[in-house]
Amino acid sequence: KAGVTQTPxxxxxxxxxxxxxxxxxxxxxxxxxxxxxxxxxxxQFLFEYFSETQRNKGNFPGRFSxxxxxxxxxxxxxxxxxxxxxxxxxxxxxxxxxxxxxNTIYFGEGSWLTVV
Amino acid sequence: xxxxxxxPEALRLQEGESSSLNCSYTVSGLRGLFWYRQDPGKGPEFLxxxxxxxxxxxxxxxxxxxxxxxxxLHITAPKPEDSATYLCAVQAINSGNTPLVFGKGxxxxxxx
Numbered sequence: 001k002a003g004v005t006q007t008p009x010x011x012x013x014x015x016x017x018x019x020x021x022x023x024x025x026x027x028x029x030x031x032x033x034x035x036x037x038x039x040x041x042x043x044q045f046l047f048e049y050f051s052e053t054q055r056n057k058g059n060f061p062g063r064f065s066x067x068x069x070x071x072x073x074x075x076x077x078x079x080x081x082x083x084x085x086x087x088x089x090x091x092x093x094x095x096x097x098x099x100x101x102x103n104t105i106y107f108g109e110g111s112w113l114t115v116v
Numbered sequence: 117x118x119x120x121x122x123x124p125e126a127l128r129l130q131e132g133e134s135s136s137l138n139c140s141y142t143v144s145g146l147r148g149l150f151w152y153r154q155d156p157g158k159g160p161e162f163l164x165x166x167x168x169x170x171x172x173x174x175x176x177x178x179x180x181x182x183x184x185x186x187x188x189l190h191i192t193a194p195k196p197e198d199s200a201t202y203l204c205a206v207q208a209i210n211s212g213n214t215p216l217v218f219g220k221g222x223x224x225x226x227x228x
Contacts, residue, residue, distance in 0.1 A: 104162055
């Protein structure tokens with residue numbers, strides 16, 4: 001069974017540019033969430049999608065956005081990139097959203113974004 | 117506010133030297149506590165979910181336990197391949213807008 005797939009794995013962007021990251025969840029999983037991981041802050045929640053609707057959003061500026069498609073695949077976009085956006089962006093999938101027994105959250109390998 | 121604190125930040129063990137990692141949490145109501153392992157440059161790999169105080173789960177050299185305030189990840193006779201960062205995360209019953217709240221992790225190094 002294939003895991004969570006994220007593309008691209010590595011990318012370098014210039015300040016002011018925008019970037020789009022892609023995530024394909026585990027087959028059958030309908031909930032996708034995104035996290036940002038940095039050495040100083042650890043893993044921080046960005047947003048969560050289910051049935052093409054954003055259910056939850058973390059404490060990030062409006063430059064960070066996302067969407068989910070009818071096949072559960074998701075993309076996140078960061079506009080007007082800043083140096084501080086350099087991080088590992090992780091996508092996670094689960095059968096359904098929210099906390100409940102058996103609803104394990106699985107992570108992808110992540111997309112390494114470097115802003116120069 | 118839900119919080120997770122992991123200790124120690126870093127741990128260095130000799131191969132075969134057993135030890136424990138700690139995860140202390142504060143949540144309004146615990147739905148589940150998760151342990152993940154993360155290797156450098158990779159995403160977190162799921163290890164265990166614990167749901168209620170007193171619960172224990174084992175996998176190879178790892179054993180996770182849960183009380184009402186903390187969880188321990190016991191590592192028995194570790195090997196160099198157990199070197200990684202171990203992350204603890206909680207899901208609260210009333211999780212508001214955050215599916216998982218993570219600790220900063222414990223960086224484990226096992227020396228041959």
